[in-house]
Amino acid sequence: MAKPSRRRRGVTTIEDVARAAGVSAMTVSRVINHGKNVRESTRASVVEAIKQLNYSPNTAARSLAAGHATHIGLLYANPSAGYLAQFLIGALHAARSAGVHLVIEACESEEAEEQAGITRRFATSDVEGVVLPPPLSESQAILAELDVMGMPAVTVAMGTPRPDSLNVRIDDYAAAKEMTRYLLDLGHRRIGFIKGHPRHIASHDRYRGFCDALSDEGIDPTSAPAEQGYFSYRSGLIAGERLLGRPDRPTAIFASNDDMAAATISIAHRMELDVPQDVSVVGFDDTALATSVWPELTTVKQPIAEMAEAALELLIDDLRRRRAGTARKFTERVLSHAMVIRESSGPPAPPGEARKARSPARG
Amino acid sequence: MAKPSRRRRGVTTIEDVARAAGVSAMTVSRVINHGKNVRESTRASVVEAIKQLNYSPNTAARSLAAGHATHIGLLYANPSAGYLAQFLIGALHAARSAGVHLVIEACESEEAEEQAGITRRFATSDVEGVVLPPPLSESQAILAELDVMGMPAVTVAMGTPRPDSLNVRIDDYAAAKEMTRYLLDLGHRRIGFIKGHPRHIASHDRYRGFCDALSDEGIDPTSAPAEQGYFSYRSGLIAGERLLGRPDRPTAIFASNDDMAAATISIAHRMELDVPQDVSVVGFDDTALATSVWPELTTVKQPIAEMAEAALELLIDDLRRRRAGTARKFTERVLSHAMVIRESSGPPAPPGEARKARSPARG
DNA sequence: CAAATGTGTGTTACCGCTACCAGCGGGAGT
DNA sequence: ACTCCCGCTGGTAGCGGTAACACACATTTG
Secondary structure (H helix, E strand, C coil): CCCCCCCCCCCCCHHHHHHHHCCCHHHHHHHHCCCCCCCHHHHHHHHHHHHHHCCCCCHHHHHHHHCCCCEEEEEECCCCHHHHHHHHHHHHHHHHHHCCEEEEEECCCCCHHHHHHHHHHHHHCCCCEEEECCCHHHCHHHHHHHHHHCCCEEEECCCCCCCCCEEEEECHHHHHHHHHHHHHHHCCCCEEEECCCCCCHHHHHHHHHHHHHHHHCCCCHHHCCEECCCCCHHHHHHHHHHHHCCCCCCCEEEECCHHHHHHHHHHHHHCCCCCCCCCEEECCECCCHHHHCCCCCEEEECCHHHHHHHHHHHHHHHHHHHHHCCCCCCCEEEECCEEECCCCCCCCCCCCCCCCCCCCCCC | CCCCCCCCCCCCCHHHHHHHHCCCHHHHHHHHCCCCCCCHHHHHHHHHHHHHHCCCCCHHHHHHHHCCCCEEEEEECCCCHHHHHHHHHHHHHHHHHHCCEEEEEECCCCCHHHHHHHHHHHHHCCCCEEEECCCHHHCHHHHHHHHHHCCCEEEECCCCCCCCCEEEEECHHHHHHHHHHHHHHHCCCCEEEECCCCCCHHHHHHHHHHHHHHHHCCCCHHHCCEECCCCCHHHHHHHHHHHHCCCCCCCEEEECCHHHHHHHHHHHHHCCCCCCCCCEEECCECCCHHHHCCCCCEEEECCHHHHHHHHHHHHHHHHHHHHHCCCCCCCEEEECCEEECCCCCCCCCCCCCCCCCCCCCCC
């Protein structure tokens, strides 16, 4: 009496779980989807059965039956390649476990108008929500457009999110403060700073963290040499050259991201300065560049993949809530960063042993 | 007489197409898929109806009904971040249009044994096939393991694929030859070469292309200075320093990838050589690094995203064929590359105007 | 104390598509 | 002429879930 079923070999279904728990499939479904109106004891036995059978719902069936939440958009614009790769990995992981497809689109333009137009591409495909990694998370044009369309969005690493929007970030201020603290503890007192792009809120947070750490040590932040950078390697070359060319050359330089830190190291080498012997250089982000320069960069690592995962979770949860008509729960999630100490930082050279720099070779 | 249907508003289904074409849904399904046993005239009218209604099948329903092909594995190991990001974008695009989920796993180890173990992770999830971008596409350990498991795999950029395996690549030989041709046309006669990792077949293809281009010009390839590199920035520093330190310094250097080309530029700058004035430097791959160094690199662009797409298409097609018991069709696909001329290359300096290099500063 | 309102659960009817098999017309085999 | 088979097509029955509704039973309300 073989079952003429087309069912794939041995995969456990919701029915199996229902039978094991002594309830109906519907109740199991409710338990899985955080449904209301399930008695606590019933829920427990269902959860137990799920664990016992190692059941995981079939995403295809789920989205077919529910008829929604199958596509999440991801709009990116030239972040560093390392960042994007990490981000995609995290996003993909979250998307898979939620049974959702990722629809990714590139947004090359810097123009606000064109950026806004891009969002319309999502309108034609059946995307239900959008994830915005930096730097797009700062784009007012895109956020406004998405708002008009009524399309839910989650931003990542946006400095000052609007109160009722979804956002995931790390504490840039605390991280920068911690890194500065580390340099101070090594003995550095003349620390130079390369600021990030002024339009990114994170830039200001990082600079504030730097300043406050100095203040805590009794150093006047305004006396610390700071140069404006724009997160690009190129801007790092210029800022780095200015800082290292000063008569009172800093013994350490804190760049607001790895690209600018790498550029600063390159400048130092051209000036025949040893890193970290003559000058310590630290960055921020821990992108792939951090380990492909020599010496490898001391930097702050953002949990990029985890942030992407968190972003998707937040968004999917919000979508569910919208359908259910329930109020929103979390609007922001702050993940923890980590310091990564590598070879580009060390104690300052004892006074008197400081080397003289020569002027850098013209590129 | 409203339809109490849960159907989402206005999405066209296979039934709509069937009605429009005057056939049954089943026939439409056949046309969409493999499509044996459909009269040519019938097929035409169905195709017409599909186009008319702008129909695209619901992937969730499809994989639910078919009960398979919902997860494709992607195993990667530290390629350059730029490569990975591009690759993921392409893979994701193909996965979405095929209605398949991507399951990505990192393989950090260089050890053959551990590499083999990784594949077992896919066994537990219901992955039906695996995509292997470089450098894993060259790993015999992984390929053997996958073979034992009977898991179909498609390799990307593998030099010498086994005859009946699936592979996607570009013509490294032709690309290297073309790039060398370009340097020759600029007027260069003393061209140095930095080889890639000897265990990658692509390295040898690129070197062969270089040699053959020289031969065609009547230059003895063995007289051209060549240094062994390993695709890393570090190895490029060493090889670059050797080449530029020669008494008969080359007027152009062709590095087998962008990382080594970037390293060579860095060395040139430390020797106070101008690029491209004193020496042209060209790379291969067009990774993000190519545009983040100064001057920006002339290089060969691989259509990475397209290669990923092609890989998935090949794999999914093969999966279908296996189920249908049909013989395999394509086993290899060669995509076309493109030369990207930027600022790191130019004509050689007229004889007599050549600058003298100073020895590079110790790092 | 009857009616109105909640709670927790099961039943039914699908979602959009494809595997499986039945049916049908017609050329080949005998 | 009568099977037999083959190319082509349609009907039917699900795939594994969930929305909507139905329905007992408990609790509040006028």
